[in-house]
Amino acid sequence: MAKIVQCVPNFSEGVDKILIEKIIDEIRKVEGTKLLDYSMDKDHNRCVTTFIGTPEAVEEAAFNACKKAAELIDMSKHKGEHPRMGATDVIPLIPITDVTVEECIEMSKRIGKRIGEELGISVFLYEKSASASHRENLASVRKGQYENMNEKMKDNEWKPDYGPDTLNVKAGATAVGARMPLVAFNVNLGTDNLEIANKIAKSVRGRNGGFTACKALGVEIKERNIVQVTMNMVDYISTPLYRVFDMIEREANRYGVNVIGSEIIGLVPMMALINCADYYLKIENFREDQILEKRIYE
Amino acid sequence: MAKIVQCVPNFSEGVDKILIEKIIDEIRKVEGTKLLDYSMDKDHNRCVTTFIGTPEAVEEAAFNACKKAAELIDMSKHKGEHPRMGATDVIPLIPITDVTVEECIEMSKRIGKRIGEELGISVFLYEKSASASHRENLASVRKGQYENMNEKMKDNEWKPDYGPDTLNVKAGATAVGARMPLVAFNVNLGTDNLEIANKIAKSVRGRNGGFTACKALGVEIKERNIVQVTMNMVDYISTPLYRVFDMIEREANRYGVNVIGSEIIGLVPMMALINCADYYLKIENFREDQILEKRIYE
Structure with a gap:
């Protein structure tokens, strides 16, 4: 089997299907990916997307989708029951076939770096990719949510791994990390x-x-x-x-x-x-x- | 996963690589097949070929390879240690993914019918495809080998399932059947x-x-x-x-x-x-x- 990585990005939009389709098209467009599923939740105002592909294709598609979400979603207006901190809230990378978790950690760092540098969005590495043990748990990283992230990032403990130390008001912050399949x-x-x-x-x-x-x-x-x-x-x-x-x-x-x-x-x-x-x-x-x-x- | 059938045809030539390559090209040529392996044995004077593919592709490739073997191999001159009865000696069909053994039995009958009618070669269905229990075992079907098949087929017990009741002198007889992977x-x-x-x-x-x-x-x-x-x-x-x-x-x-x-x-x-x-x-x-x-x- 070819190398296969699964990616389950969560976007902070659960109502506007046309908007979500535009984000997901960025995934579909990249050759070597396959969209398995996506589900929108109105109350959570959130979309959970599952796709797979070769490591290179997943890396490209995850970045492109994150870029599109930053263009289309305005976090300063976002309301929803589910805890969230960014337009692309979290990008989990999961080794499936002939890929190690170490390779997924490297992928998460490259994706995080690009999101930080090219999109000007603060990025936290979490789970297996975390740069410190207190940053492994996604709930801990996201604690305070979008509304309090700017303040939180002033604390050295919560300085982002990539991108600016002040919050991107429109796109918020994004967590990227490798984890094992559940x-x-x-x-x-x-x-x-x-x-x-x-x-x-x-x-x-x-x-x-x-x-x-x-x-x-x-x-x-x-x-x-x-x-x-x-x-x-x-x-x-x-x-x-x-x-x-x-x-x-x-x-x-x-x-x-x-x-x-x-x-x-x-x-x-x-x-x-x-x-x-x-x-x-x-x-x-x-x-x-x-x-x-x-x-x-x- | 797509439907996948494995096919392991045995050809009665173990020395002439150029000849065998011509037969195997007939498999490679069919879209939807993948050649996994082939090995030639000098003493056995035999080539065992393993390929996989969709049921339709495997059916086409198996027939085409058998046709080519009938053109290139002359059984009246064949010598080898391994028991054999035909240029294409046996065509086993093995269900691998999302295919039932029943589907492989149907495939074996269609392949056998074409070999009998279009190539004028006597065909015995064996293993799971056998038309009677005494014809399940390949060794029993092949007993007497090429040299005695013409005589053997006069017995009603050993009338071929497809093709002529008299042996094709050049191509011999072929066994086709579905079996489970070993x-x-x-x-x-x-x-x-x-x-x-x-x-x-x-x-x-x-x-x-x-x-x-x-x-x-x-x-x-x-x-x-x-x-x-x-x-x-x-x-x-x-x-x-x-x-x-x-x-x-x-x-x-x-x-x-x-x-x-x-x-x-x-x-x-x-x-x-x-x-x-x-x-x-x-x-x-x-x-x-x-x-x-x-x-x-x-």
């Missing part, structure tokens, strides 16, 4: 006892000493009379699905409860599952290029 | 006792009452001082890898032996491994189209 993974327990699901969620999630790249909650599935550990796996390489699954099974057994099933919600990268097969079958020296489909698209 | 899967045992590997091989293989689509042998891995159950999994859908792996583990435990690892030799279809992840993680209602990579190439 896998929504739920494990169902053979009990209706929510307390058990909550205890297990607490034991596996990073926040409470569990697996770093696992966010977990206990929830009730009322129609089935069971409970579930519902998870966001934010880095399936450093925290693999099988490791969390096995740990949940062990913790559940401690309460005399069985794991009765699991769910993958939405999309999952092929390797997040192949890695599980590799683990359970104890395959020695498996190489990704042994996957037939990889030969087809190389 | 997965070479070995399981390593923590013992040097070959008898245990042989007993386990016998218990899991179809020939002795085990899994229908599993061929297995016990072998010694001398450099590691262990034994191995070495397998050809000939239909990973009806006989999944995880089921055989789990059974080997149970049988090994009976002898107080652990499974210490496994190996996949060569290529493996993505779904053969994804199905294992699905099983061990007990995923409910998993759909192939949840795999991110499938969206990229659809």
Whole structure:
């Protein structure tokens, strides 16, 4: 397969479809990209766009779309429920096929530099690209939102990575960063006892000493009379699905409860599952290029 | 991903590279195909060619290559160690992506019909395409080889599916059929006792009452001082890898032996491994189209 990066830029416009189409045309125009999806939300006044492509094409398309959004969206007039700080609010870069997270970090820096220098927009590198640990979390970067960013950037802790130290009034500020694809993974327990699901969620999630790249909650599935550990796996390489699954099974057994099933919600990268097969079958020296489909698209 | 079929035609020429290149050019010429590999064997006097493509392209390319082979190869002068019956000896069709084995069976019938009618070559459908159970096995179809095919076809049991009942002296006969991709899967045992590997091989293989689509042998891995159950999994859908792996583990435990690892030799279809992840993680209602990579190439 060719090198594939996914990009999920968020634009601060959720009502005007003609305007959004103009931004998205900048993505469509770049050869080597493929638009997978975009959705506009009126209350959030925000558009989430998903596209993929070769690293070069994604880099070009992300910059061009950001440039067009800066022309068309006026943040000084923007209202919406979702936290936001810029016309192009955030540009996440996600390694999909034959691309490392390091390559996506380099891409984010090049895109950020161009946005800063050519468009005069303040840029914060976040997540895997962050220049300091307090800038990894997008919510922390965006805290104060558009209205308070000018003030916030006066603090040395929040000096932008690229672009001016004073806010671009029309376009606001933009976060750019590499992150791993997110896998929504739920494990169902053979009990209706929510307390058990909550205890297990607490034991596996990073926040409470569990697996770093696992966010977990206990929830009730009322129609089935069971409970579930519902998870966001934010880095399936450093925290693999099988490791969390096995740990949940062990913790559940401690309460005399069985794991009765699991769910993958939405999309999952092929390797997040192949890695599980590799683990359970104890395959020695498996190489990704042994996957037939990889030969087809190389 | 687009519909992808793999085709592995075998031609009865293993020395003359210029001749083989002319046959393979017929495959390259058809848009929508991709040649993955071809290898010539002098002693076998045979060329094994692997290509993939859309069903329509593969159908066209397979016929055109067979036509060219019939022009260039004279079976009445052919000598070689490998059993063979025709200039194009066999055309296996293998479903890879978003194609069912039933679709490959239909393809094999259309290709066979054209070879019979347009080229005047006797065609036997084999494997999943076979018109009777005694004609499934390629070795049985080919038994007697080129030299005895004319006589063999007089028997009603061996009347060809398409083409003339008397052998085409120059081109011989051709087998065409759909089969599943083969997965070479070995399981390593923590013992040097070959008898245990042989007993386990016998218990899991179809020939002795085990899994229908599993061929297995016990072998010694001398450099590691262990034994191995070495397998050809000939239909990973009806006989999944995880089921055989789990059974080997149970049988090994009976002898107080652990499974210490496994190996996949060569290529493996993505779904053969994804199905294992699905099983061990007990995923409910998993759909192939949840795999991110499938969206990229659809």
